[in-house]
Amino acid sequence: MSSQIIYLDGQYVEEGEAKISVFDHGVLYGDGVFEGIRAYNGRIFRCEDHIDRLYAAAKAIMLEIPLTKEEMTEVLLETCRRNDLRDGYIRLVVTRGKGDLGLSPKTCPKATVFCIAGNITMYPEEMYTKGMPIITSVQRRNKATIVDPQIKSLNYLNNILAKMEANRAGVPEALMLNHDGIVAECTGDNIFIVKDGVIYTPPIHIGILDGITRRTVIELAAKLGFALVEKEFTLFNVYNADECFLTGTAAEAIPVSMVDGRVIGTGNAGEVTKTLLAAFKAYANEQGTDIF
Numbered sequence: 050m051s052s053q054i055i056y057l058d059g060q061y062v063e064e065g066e067a068k069i070s071v072f073d074h075g076v077l078y079g080d081g082v083f084e085g086i087r088a089y090n091g092r093i094f095r096c097e098d099h100i101d102r103l104y105a106a107a108k109a110i111m112l113e114i115p116l117t118k119e120e121m122t123e124v125l126l127e128t129c130r131r132n133d134l135r136d137g138y139i140r141l142v143v144t145r146g147k148g149d150l151g152l153s154p155k156t157c158p159k160a161t162v163f164c165i166a167g168n169i170t171m172y173p174e175e176m177y178t179k180g181m182p183i184i185t186s187v188q189r190r191n192k193a194t195i196v197d198p199q200i201k202s203l204n205y206l207n208n209i210l211a212k213m214e215a216n217r218a219g220v221p222e223a224l225m226l227n228h229d230g231i232v233a234e235c236t237g238d239n240i241f242i243v244k245d246g247v248i249y250t251p252p253i254h255i256g257i258l259d260g261i262t263r264r265t266v267i268e269l270a271a272k273l274g275f276a277l278v279e280k281e282f283t284l285f286n287v288y289n290a291d292e293c294f295l296t297g298t299a300a301e302a303i304p305v306s307m308v309d310g311r312v313i314g315t316g317n318a319g320e321v322t323k324t325l326l327a328a329f330k331a332y333a334n335e336q337g338t339d340i341f
């Protein structure tokens with residue numbers, strides 16, 4: 050693969066030139082925020098939602114982004130243009146910036162901003178029809194009163210540990226419960242279940258990321274006339290669901306075939322999941338912010 054052009058602190062540079070300091074607090078402490086964004090068909094998917102979520106997360110951690118939202122949007126678009134990216138995945142990262150070894154961000158005068166626009170590794174295509182097996186991790190999702198999962202921060206350690214646990218179990222994704230044992234979300238995806246024709250997904254306040262794919266699926270479900278309730282539920286409800294699927298920028302809407310060894314529904318993609326995935330794909334390919 051040819052070298053990518055990366056945006057870093059005001060400049061577009063070759064990948065090999067895109068270097069940040071070992072004193073960057075993003076590296077030293079995971080002190081920063083990020084977004085994972087998709088481009089479909091020459092357009093950025095829900096660009097404004099991603100930019101708004103990035104700035105909301107930065108506000109929550111009192112991180113001043115040295116660009117306006119309009120300038121940040123232009124960075125996103127220009128990075129895609131410079132890489133001639135029409136379909137792919139974009140990573141936008143803002144760290145606290147270069148400081149010293151102390152914890153205090155007082156020594157970090159300016160945030161570091163970078164943007165990578167490249168290809169995306171999807172889950173294998175057959176999983177979209179046959180479903181994906183997952184496990185429940187022993188790692189709990191961050192409690193919202195500690196580091197609120199609504200902040201898409203660079204601190205993903207518990208999700209990484211859960212992902213490693215999934216990989217050790219031979220499955221691609223792990224479900225995480227919140228501190229009270231309520232189903233929260235997966236390491237990089239939100240979760241939905243379907244029971245007796247009603248779609249359920251955990252509410253944001255129990256400690257999950259306000260996923261942009263989740264929002265889109267909620268809107269599409271309403272348009273398609275499905276009943277959808279944001280409600281707390283437990284593993285019992287997941288094991289006994291008729292269908293289960295996960296949503297995320299990379300995953301879109303992927304059916305779950307098995308959870309902790311329990312087959313979900315028929316064990317294949319259910320009808321509601323298939324309908325929503327098709328609606329999602331159509332929507333993703335039809336709208337968005339033009340890159341070129």
Ligand code: PMP
Nearest residue numbers: 237238239258260261262297298
């Ligand atoms: N939960 C977590 C923990 C995530 O990291 C992500 C993003 N990969 C999601 C859910 C899905 O969010 P989105 O639909 O905005 O990608």
